[in-house]
Amino acid sequence: MKDHIPSVIITGASGGIGQALARRFAEGGYRLFLQGFHHMDLLRRQAEELARDFCIPVLPLQADLSDYAALTKMFETILKEDPAPDCLVNNAGVAFFSLLQDARVEDWDLVMNTNARSVFGCCKQVLPSMLRRHGGTIVNISSMWGGAGSSTETLYSASKGAVNAFTRALGKEVAPSGVRVNAIACGVIDTPMNDMLSPEERAALAEEIPMGRFAQPSEVADLAWYLAGPQSSYLTAQVITLDGGYL
Ligand SMILES: NC(=O)c1ccc[n+]([C@@H]2O[C@H](COP(=O)([O-])OP(=O)(O)OC[C@H]3O[C@@H](n4cnc5c(N)ncnc54)[C@H](OP(=O)(O)O)[C@@H]3O)[C@@H](O)[C@H]2O)c1
Numbered sequence: 001m002k003d004h005i006p007s008v009i010i011t012g013a014s015g016g017i018g019q020a021l022a023r024r025f026a027e028g029g030y031r032l033f034l035q036g037f038h039h040m041d042l043l044r045r046q047a048e049e050l051a052r053d054f055c056i057p058v059l060p061l062q063a064d065l066s067d068y069a070a071l072t073k074m075f076e077t078i079l080k081e082d083p084a085p086d087c088l089v090n091n092a093g094v095a096f097f098s099l100l101q102d103a104r105v106e107d108w109d110l111v112m113n114t115n116a117r118s119v120f121g122c123c124k125q126v127l128p129s130m131l132r133r134h135g136g137t138i139v140n141i142s143s144m145w146g147g148a149g150s151s152t153e154t155l156y157s158a159s160k161g162a163v164n165a166f167t168r169a170l171g172k173e174v175a176p177s178g179v180r181v182n183a184i185a186c187g188v189i190d191t192p193m194n195d196m197l198s199p200e201e202r203a204a205l206a207e208e209i210p211m212g213r214f215a216q217p218s219e220v221a222d223l224a225w226y227l228a229g230p231q232s233s234y235l236t237a238q239v240i241t242l243d244g245g246y247l
Pocket residue numbers: 011012013014015016017018035036037038039040063064065066091092093094095114141142143144185186187188189190191192193194
C-alpha cells in the first residue's frame with residue numbers, strides 16, 4: 001500500500017499538450033515528475049506555479065529522450081524519489097516533414113528514437129514496480145497518422161504506428177498483472193508543433209476537420225486523465241482517436 005500521494009511522470013511536459021497534461025494531473029492532486037529538453041526555463045516556471053497553486057510536489061527534469069543513456073539516468077532520479085510511480089504519460093515527440101527521398105538515416109533515427117524508442121524505454125523503467133504491486137497505468141500520446149499514414153510525414157507516421165502497435169501488444173501482455181496501457185491518436189492539436197502553418201494553412205486545415213477547429217491541448221489532457229484513472233478500469237490495449245471526426 002502506498003503511503004504517499006499518487007504520482008505521474010509526464011514526458012514532453014514543456015510542450016503544448018504536456019503543459020495541459022501537467023495542469024490536469026495537478027488539479028487531480030498528483031505528485032508530478034515533468035520532463036523537458038530544450039525549454040527548461042518554461043518547464044521550471046510552470047513547475048513552480050503548479051507546486052504553489054495546487055500544493056503538490058513537482059520535480060522538473062531535463063533529458064534528451066532520444067538518448068537511451070540520458071533516459072535511464074532520468075529514471076534513476078525519479079525512482080529514487082518515488083520507487084512506485086502510479087502513472088506514466090509518454091508524450092514527448094518530434095514532428096518531421098520531408099519527402100522520403102530527402103530524409104536521411106539520421107532523421108529516421110532521431111524520429112524513431114524520440115517518438116518510439118523513448119516509449120519502450122520509459123515503459124521498461126516503470127513496469128517492474130507496477131507489475132510488482134499489480135497496478136498502474138500508461139498513456140501514450142500518439143497520432144492519427146500512426147494508423148492512417150500522412151504523405152510527407154512517413155517517418156513520423158511510422159514512429160506513431162510503432163507506438164500504436166506497442167500499446168496494443170503491451171496492453172495485452174500486462175493486463176493479467178493489473179497494469180493498463182492505452183494510447184490517444186491525436187488529430188490536429190493547437191500547440192507549437194503546428195507553428196509552421198501560415199494563417200491561411202491553419203484555416204484550410206480547420207475547414208477539413210468536421211468539427212471545424214483544432215483541438216485544445218486541454219481536450220487531450222482530459223482524455224489522458226480519464227485513461228489514467230479508475231474511471232476507465234476495464235479499458236486497456238486501445239488506441240483512441242481524438243480528431244474531431246477528421247479521419
Ligand atoms: N500538436 C499536434 O497536432 C499533435 C498531433 C498528433 C500527435 N501529437 C503528439 O503529441 C505529443 C506532444 O506534442 P505537442 O503538440 O505538445 O508538441 P510540442 O509543443 O512541440 O511539444 C513536444 C514536447 O516533446 C519534447 N521533446 C522533443 N524532443 C525531445 C527529445 N529528444 N527528448 C525529450 N523531449 C523531447 C519537447 O521538449 P522541449 O521543447 O523542452 O525540447 C516538448 O516538451 C507528441 O508526441 C506529438 O507527436 C501532437
